[in-house]
Amino acid sequence: MLEFYKTNETGKTEKIDAPMPGCWISAVAPTSEERDFLIHEIGVLPEFVKSSLDEEESAHIDYDDDADQTLVIFDYPNVNDETRRFSIDRNGEQMSVQYSTMPIGIVVLKGYIVTISLHENQNISDMASGHIKGVDTRLKTRFLLTLLLRISQKYLIYLRQIDRISSRMEKKLYKSAQNKELIEMLGLEKSLVYFSTSLKSDESTLSKIMRGRQIKLYEDDEDLLEDVMIEIKQAIEMCSIYSGILSSTMATFANVISNNMNIVMKILAVITLVVELPNIIFGFYGMNVEGLIEPYAWFPLTLAIVACVIAIIIFKKKDMFD
Incomplete structure (x- = not known):
């Protein structure tokens, strides 16, 4: 699905029917025809499109001198579709789900900024719906940093949710240590491993952006970039703390079960x-x-x-x- 957005003179981002200079092109799960449109009509490099749609692609930044294009791959947190968050079981209680991370590609090229993702994600929806302040498709560097800031904030939101769910599971385990709660906690621990790996790759990518070699940084964008780096570092620290707590909790309850x-x-x-x-x-x-x-x-x-x-x-x- 291809959608086009442009920020007008009043600062409002609106959806447009066709691409024009200074617009944002959102490609979510593009078909083969839409991929050809990005490559032949917009001018996005084929390898950039392929990398953005690869689920196993890790966060990095790539620059092509000949085409004057920059690709930023950034991992964003995602809730698995088969176990949506806060699903209700037959007893009416909330159950936890497993998180993962998915890559999103942001291509900065002459006249356009293009986001390419294999699945729908809340970050793109929030940017398109106008829920995020400061979105301006004409300012490509600021648009990129605003999207990265939104992704880093999502990490913090999901990490706090994981902490609340693990606390709820821990209270249930105090009453009755069952396989159900232990399996859910194992899923949360696996989610934290995904988060930790992706956050470290994202931090490395941000460090390269801060050097200003591939992405041109302006004075007004420095504070925004620092905010993104602070959020990512905080997410890494929270992920490390929660992972340690969850691992020790599971080990303790495993010993309790064995002792019982x-x-x-x-x-x-x-x-x-x-x-x-x-x-x-x-x-x-x-x-x-x-x-x-x-x-x-x-x-x-x-x-x-x-x-x-x-x-x-x-x-x-x-x-x-x-």
Whole structure:
């Protein structure tokens, strides 16, 4: 899907029908015809389009001297479609989902700025709908930094959501350690790994942008770039903290579950020993032999009860039932 936006003289960004100089071209999951349009009509390099649509592409910046084009690949946080955030289970409770990261390509070329992504994402929607202040398609560097700032803010939002979900799962685990909560926490831990890897690549890309070699930086854009770098660094720190907390929490509850299992097995072993004493006594008196003490039903029954009581007292003193 191709959409075209341009900021008018009043500073309002509006959707237009056809591309014109100074506009923003948004390409979301473009078809083969739309890719050809970007390459042949707009002039975007084919390798830039291919890199932007590669899910495995890591964040980086690339510049082509001959075409005078700059490609910025930046990873943005994403919620997996198959497990949308805050889905409701059959008990009416909110369940967590797994996060991931996806690359988005921003191509800066003469007369246009083009964003290319394989999937729809909230960052592009917010930019197009006018929910973000300071968007100006005529100022390509500022537009790029505004988009990167929005992406970095999304990281912080999702990280806070992960922290709230992990706290909720932890409270549930205190009451009952079940596989469901542990699997959800494992999904959150996996999400933090994705975030951590992508954030480090994004930070490296921002460092290259700050040098001003591939992207021309203006004096008014320096503060905006510093804000983006601050947000990314804060996200990296938060991701590291939450990942450490989540890992230690899961390890602790794994030890608790293992300890509870040992306690259950110990109690079952003690009960088995206590129950086995009557079987031994009744086995002796069930044999067809002579010379047994008091060969009457009441005696082995009484002896079995006394033996069980004594065994229970001994095990109780040794805290075998705790």
